Amino acid sequence: MDGLSEIKALAEIINASIASIETSVKAASTVYPSPRTVPFTPDSEAGRNIPEVQLAGASIVAAAAQLISIVRPPPLTMIVNALQYHISTALRIAVATHTAEIIRTAGPQGKHVKEIAKPTNTDPSKLARVLRVLATNHVFVEVSPDVFAHNRLSCILDTGKNVEDILANPAAKYEGTLAFGALIEHWIDEGYFASGALLEVMLDPKDGHSNAPTNTAFNKAFKTDLPLFEFFDLPEQKFRMSRFGLGIAGVTAMTVPDAILHGFDWKEYPKGSLVVDVGGGVGSQSMIVARKNPQLSFVVQDRAPVTKAGLEVWTKEMPAYVQSGRVLLETHDFFTPQPARKVSVFLLRMILHDWSNEYSAKILRHLRKAADNDTKLLIVDNIVSYACEETLTKGIPGAERPSAPAPLLPNLGQASSIAYFTDVNMLGFFNGQERTVLQLKELLVEGGWKLVEIYYGDPFAVGQSKAIAIPA
Numbered sequence: 001m002d003g004l005s006e007i008k009a010l011a012e013i014i015n016a017s018i019a020s021i022e023t024s025v026k027a028a029s030t031v032y033p034s035p036r037t038v039p040f041t042p043d044s045e046a047g048r049n050i051p052e053v054q055l056a057g058a059s060i061v062a063a064a065a066q067l068i069s070i071v072r073p074p075p076l077t078m079i080v081n082a083l084q085y086h087i088s089t090a091l092r093i094a095v096a097t098h099t100a101e102i103i104r105t106a107g108p109q110g111k112h113v114k115e116i117a118k119p120t121n122t123d124p125s126k127l128a129r130v131l132r133v134l135a136t137n138h139v140f141v142e143v144s145p146d147v148f149a150h151n152r153l154s155c156i157l158d159t160g161k162n163v164e165d166i167l168a169n170p171a172a173k174y175e176g177t178l179a180f181g182a183l184i185e186h187w188i189d190e191g192y193f194a195s196g197a198l199l200e201v202m203l204d205p206k207d208g209h210s211n212a213p214t215n216t217a218f219n220k221a222f223k224t225d226l227p228l229f230e231f232f233d234l235p236e237q238k239f240r241m242s243r244f245g246l247g248i249a250g251v252t253a254m255t256v257p258d259a260i261l262h263g264f265d266w267k268e269y270p271k272g273s274l275v276v277d278v279g280g281g282v283g284s285q286s287m288i289v290a291r292k293n294p295q296l297s298f299v300v301q302d303r304a305p306v307t308k309a310g311l312e313v314w315t316k317e318m319p320a321y322v323q324s325g326r327v328l329l330e331t332h333d334f335f336t337p338q339p340a341r342k343v344s345v346f347l348l349r350m351i352l353h354d355w356s357n358e359y360s361a362k363i364l365r366h367l368r369k370a371a372d373n374d375t376k377l378l379i380v381d382n383i384v385s386y387a388c389e390e391t392l393t394k395g396i397p398g399a400e401r402p403s404a405p406a407p408l409l410p411n412l413g414q415a416s417s418i419a420y421f422t423d424v425n426m427l428g429f430f431n432g433q434e435r436t437v438l439q440l441k442e443l444l445v446e447g448g449w450k451l452v453e454i455y456y457g458d459p460f461a462v463g464q465s466k467a468i469a470i471p472a
């Protein structure tokens with residue numbers, strides 16, 4: 001296929017996908033959100049969250065990015081690729097200057113950068129140049145010279161709080177908010193610096209071959225011997241710790257909030273069945289499952305500081321569960337044996353990707369020892385594909401991905417990029433990894449489990465693919 005035929009084929013994919021979006025949105029009597037509609041709320045994404053619309057949207061993202069890679073002169077694309085770090089830097093500066101909160105009150109007319117720069121005493125002309133990098137990438141709108149307003153991307157950074165309140169208590173910035181920005185801030189802080197140290201660590205003769213969570217790019221960048229989660233426990237890291245916890249809940253709420261309910265038959269379990277949410281954080285996923293499946297009981301396990309926060313969350317949000325004992329917030333180290341009890345489902349969401357195989361297998365073996373023949377293991381993580389055709393997934397129910405139409409990349413390229421970025425994040429933070437189906441299958445065997453089903457799930461849900469296993 002020559003270049004022109006390829007861009008025509010990609011344009012056809014885009015046109016067909018737009019037509020599919022139009023049909024689905026009309027059939028659902030809803031609207032497709034405009035890039036100018038602010039504020040962003042999960043409810044206002046209803047049109048984009050229709051499953052067919054998500055599928056079509058993923059094809060458009062893949063095709064549009066591929067089209068750009070063909071149309072723009074290669075040296076320019078490589079320059080743009082090499083300079084992408086300025087986007088992260090600009091986001092860091094926008095967040096630290098509270099630009100999103102400051103311009104909210106101005107509405108579509110926007111605010112002059114002199115006003116935006118005031119509360120943090122930043123140089124307005126420097127700030128304008130940085131914000132222009134973002135506006136050029138569709139985050140914020142420069143409505144007139146040096147005047148910036150929100151669009152649907154930039155308002156994601158807005159906590160909804162007043163700048164004065166944030167400045168008075170910066171550590172509580174995300175408390176009581178949807179907190180999507182919290183995870184963005186985690187990525188452009190811990191993630192950004194760990195990424196900067198990754199090359200040095202990978203080339204180090206010793207650390208480069210380690211699987212331990214203490215020989216990582218994160219350790220190098222933050223000059224600490226502690227694994228990331230223990231580093232978060234330090235009193236001086238209270239803000240980072242809370243930001244991470246709130247951010248994990250926020251990213252779910254803002255992408256496909258109820259994705260945990262899809263692809264697993266929670267309803268099959270009768271009254272009193274127990275779900276153990278291992279490394280469950282404050283239990284936000286169990287809470288979503290509980291709301292739709294009142295017959296289930298839950299144990300949410302995590303490290304002591306997290307279960308303490310979890311108890312506060314459940315006491316506020318679902319007090320009846322706490323009072324009746326239908327939820328137990330349990331301090332438990334998943335590298336130690338599980339308490340003996342009848343468990344219907346062990347849930348491991350965004351846990352295995354934090355650990356290399358050696359550590360993940362230990363976690364799995366402890367769960368296996370505590371399981372009986374009926375126990376199911378539900379793993380929820382990103383499941384990555386190779387960037388080429390993959391035939392080795394044949395025979396595993398649900399594991400074959402629908403093949404992307406040519407000339408799209410088999411893994412849908414840019415539409416799947418978050419999983420590959422988080423894979424490298426996991427490497428930098430923990431020596432962990434996002435896994436392919438085959439890698440998961442082999443890991444499960446090592447841990448005493450048998451992979452029986454894969455559910456990839458909504459194309460726009462982040463880290464929500466499922467692998468279901470039974471005792472081997």
Ligand SMILES: C[S@@+](CC[C@H](N)C(=O)[O-])C[C@H]1O[C@@H](n2cnc3c(N)ncnc32)[C@H](O)[C@@H]1O
Binds near residue numbers: 278280281285303
């Ligand atoms: C990425 S978060 C996932 C939280 C939760 N499963 C969710 O999806 O919202 C990883 C969690 O593992 C917990 N964790 C880390 N090491 C642990 C350990 N040794 N035992 C139990 N939990 C641990 C962390 O405190 C954190 O809450």
